[in-house]
Amino acid sequence: MKKVEFKSKGYELISSVAKAMGNPHRLELLELLANGPKNVEELRREARMTLTNTSNHLQILKQLKLVKARRQFTSIYYRLADETIISLLKALHITAFRQLVELKHTIGQFRQQYGTDRAVIAELPATDYILLDVRPAVEYRHGHHRGAINIPHNQLGKSMVQLDKGKLIVAYCRGELCTLADEVVQQLNAAGFRAVRLAEVVMMKSA
Amino acid sequence: MKKVEFKSKGYELISSVAKAMGNPHRLELLELLANGPKNVEELRREARMTLTNTSNHLQILKQLKLVKARRQFTSIYYRLADETIISLLKALHITAFRQLVELKHTIGQFRQQYGTDRAVIAELPATDYILLDVRPAVEYRHGHHRGAINIPHNQLGKSMVQLDKGKLIVAYCRGELCTLADEVVQQLNAAGFRAVRLAEVVMMKSA
DNA sequence: TTTTTATTCCAGTATTCCATGGAATACTGG
DNA sequence: CCAGTATTCCATGGAATACTGGAATAAAAA
Numbered sequence A, B: 001m002k003k004v005e006f007k008s009k010g011y012e013l014i015s016s017v018a019k020a021m022g023n024p025h026r027l028e029l030l031e032l033l034a035n036g037p038k039n040v041e042e043l044r045r046e047a048r049m050t051l052t053n054t055s056n057h058l059q060i061l062k063q064l065k066l067v068k069a070r071r072q073f074t075s076i077y078y079r080l081a082d083e084t085i086i087s088l089l090k091a092l093h094i095t096a097f098r099q100l101v102e103l104k105h106t107i108g109q110f111r112q113q114y115g116t117d118r119a120v121i122a123e124l125p126a127t128d129y130i131l132l133d134v135r136p137a138v139e140y141r142h143g144h145h146r147g148a149i150n151i152p153h154n155q156l157g158k159s160m161v162q163l164d165k166g167k168l169i170v171a172y173c174r175g176e177l178c179t180l181a182d183e184v185v186q187q188l189n190a191a192g193f194r195a196v197r198l199a200e201v202v203m204m205k206s207a
Numbered sequence C: 001t002t003t004t005t006a007t008t009c010c011a012g013t014a015t016t017c018c019a020t021g022g023a024a025t026a027c028t029g030g
Numbered sequence D: 001c002c003a004g005t006a007t008t009c010c011a012t013g014g015a016a017t018a019c020t021g022g023a024a025t026a027a028a029a030a
Helices: A001-023 A024-034 A040-047 A051-063 A084-099 A101-114 A135-144 A153-162 A180-190 B002-023 B023-035 B039-048 B051-063 B084-099 B099-113 B137-142 B155-160 B182-190
Strands: A067-072 A076-082 A131-133 A169-171 A196-197 B067-072 B075-080 B127-132 B168-174 B194-199
Touching: A001 A084, A001 B023, A001 B099, A024 A040, A024 A051, A024 A067, A024 A076, A024 A084, A024 A131, A024 B137, A040 A051, A051 A067, A051 B002, A051 B099, A076 B067, A084 A101, A084 B002, A084 B075, A084 B084, A101 B002, A169 A180, A180 A196, B002 B023, B002 B084, B023 B039, B023 B051, B023 B067, B023 B075, B023 B084, B039 B051, B039 B075, B039 B099, B051 B067, B084 B099, B099 B182, B155 B182, B168 B182, B182 B194
Parallel strands: A131 A169, A169 A196, B127 B168, B168 B194
Antiparallel strands: A067 A076, B067 B075
16 A cells, blocks of 8 residues: 555545534534433434434434444434444534633523623632532443532422522533533522532533 | 523633634644644645635634744744643544544555555564655654654655665654655565555644 | 735536435344 | 334435635735
């Protein structure tokens, strides 16, 4: 193999991984899976895509060995093929955030419109706040921020009473583009709690 | 802005950064710039692309704020816009390497065909080897591996005499797909030295 | 001011990618 | 074996991307 051919083929292959993340739907699917395995219907629902399209994109990701599939009874469950993919997704977010003013602006504007303040927990005494994971319980079990408790966003109504009104509630969900924590923060503040959203990007490990 | 619109726009923007790396030519341009600023003609030559195509891709990268341009006399010099891009490129390589058997196979086969052995310097006593940077001097000055000396690959002939035949020569260049170190290792071994290629992925910081 | 050099832009062509609807397939359960 | 459910595959049309040659532009140099 000539040097030029070697280099060409190498870049072709490496760039194909980047290309996989270059479609917004596939990127979202990867990030949903970073938070834990899901079946096709769950992914379809969370990403608000058609079933055919969801499956099409999953085949592309599978072909590139970024995800793995496993049948459990009548459902096919997908999961990330390797934990380095989480590091890659994080690095992509970090660069996109630093370089794209429009992205920063879009998120800042949305958070402001929603009235969601943010907190950096490293700056807070541990006794002053509660870290609240508002993702579905199965994702919490799969991996969560150390010290976090779990109240799935759709169970907040009945579980809110568990929370200490004397402490700041710092909520997080699946990442910067996930709005579950925004909803929860809004509901908690309306109920007389002091709640904000976690400032750091959180992306979980796979099993 | 509705939540669904917010999420859509967010993924559109973030995936555009991945899409930028999704073309093998643009990926190569980014990696060349990770090793130091270069003008359009230098990039064209190293990447073996047409001038028009090189410039086209640089415009795309500039638009996404991944690179910055600056005129110096009659030449336009490009450089990476931020150091996080190097981390992103590294993360992409790591994932591609772990997931794509074909990539590993392609590189392994090329290195074997070239007869290039590899060494992990962490496993060697510091007194037993010389770390040799074979990139152009301007790239060495821009940033290099700690403890490395520089002999640009095209000056090996007259500079080889500086090297200690009693030590193992561990050469590196711009990364896994760069073949400068393979050439140098081959020439050194033919001249009676003991030379190998550095095993780790090396990607340099920008200024 | 004119010429030269380096680079970018434009329009056309070819190729690749994406989403869709419907058909096909791969299972499980009875 | 059949029915039901979940998922994948196929062919299509349209959108997006990539590359090219030549023109245009933006400087520096004479």
